[in-house]
Amino acid sequence: MGKQGDLTLPGDVLSVIEEFTPGEGCYELQGQVRASIIGKVFYDMINRKSNVIPEKKTFVYKLKKAKYMYGLVTSLKEDYAVVAVSSVEERFVSPSITGYLHISQVSHKHVKSLRDAVRPSDVIKARPISYTYPLQLSLRGKDLGVIVASCSICGTVMLKMDEEHLKCPNCGNVETRRVGPYSVKGNGNRS
């Protein structure tokens, strides 16, 4: 949910339909009001409508220069992951930008299941491959992939074993990931 005046991007959730109905620059999807354009959120309190006032340049221009981004995987569909991008290079962005990671962009190698590469609540380092919205992300290339992940069984932050495996130091669970420049120190082989 946005705040009055927040920068918003297509697909961002602005409100639930019970709170505000879709006004200018918005649409409804499964009970949620989402932005259809880049702009600033304007909640019309009198008419109970969410609106997006078009924003022309700023963000798109800056994104074009970005070589990498950090984001949180929020959900998995069959062939793509939804990512909330929270940093463009080292610059924190708020609200986060919605990005999509397609299964074909996970690796140069064939990936059978997206779940073997990323899972919800993983933090990833990705490269933007399109600068139109919604943002398209890629993990293909060096120095990209999952940088922090939690154990699917017990929630403990996992340790890196190798480029494709993480191990839980608490319960010993091993999971497959597209492991990137993993940021948690420790040896997953030791426990």
Ligand SMILES: [Zn+2]
């Ligand atoms: Zn565990």
